Amino acid sequence: MKNFKYLLIMIVALALSASSCSNDDDNNHDYHLEYVGVINADLPDEFIYGQTYRINVTIELPNSCYYHYGQFDYFYEGTSRLVYPIAHVDDGVACAEIITETTFSIPVQVLQSEPYIFKFYQGEDENGQDIYLTIEVPVI
Template sequence: MKRYLLLILAITTFISCNDDDDDYHDYHLEYTEVISADVPEEFEFGRTYRVEVTIELDDSCHFFYNQYDYFYEGTSRLIYPIVHIDDGIPCTPNIREVTFSIPVQALQTEPYIFKFYQGEDADGQDLFLTIEVPVV
């Protein structure tokens, strides 16, 4: 019985290590621009809110898997949505908008300053859609 289990384990290991995968392709991740953001007019201290963020995917090779970087910078929050882009395969034009939400719990008394990534300027500096939300 032990030999039988070892044989099954060896076969399973061999098959799982087979790298002859026709579906494999290269990809990379990059930040994408925010088109719009829907935030409450004000936050009540201690409550949790959902900030709705809309991005645009350029073609059939762009995918959004609800990934974003969320950085703290004093009272500011910098939001960078991340897209998955397939490389080395043909893409078709398929522009579409995707909206996702970010939970925000109001835990500071100062206004929140949201900075949503909107690309780079000619000098390579990040551009942002900036929205300030007071806390009451």
């Protein structure tokens, strides 16, 4: 029983010392995710049914606080595909006003015989409505 007490005391002491270690919080910062506009999309003239393609999409990042990690939302709307690139935006830090372009790719497996209509998000108009770069690709 005496050994059990010592073992219990050692476990509690180790747990307390482990929890008191300081974590380096310098890398933690505020950020939010935001849709960014597509400036170009490279699609083939036609798709072959059953094939898989990689579509290259070029986006514009408005300043040095925007980072793109290949993330995007991809929504189905009938035969249309809506593509919204997502940027990580640092909050509360100084940003250099440098516009950069970056390209990422989207895999598309052609599983419909109707033409694909891609709508790539480009931003919002003055009424807050989404605007798109629209490209139609027939399927053979």
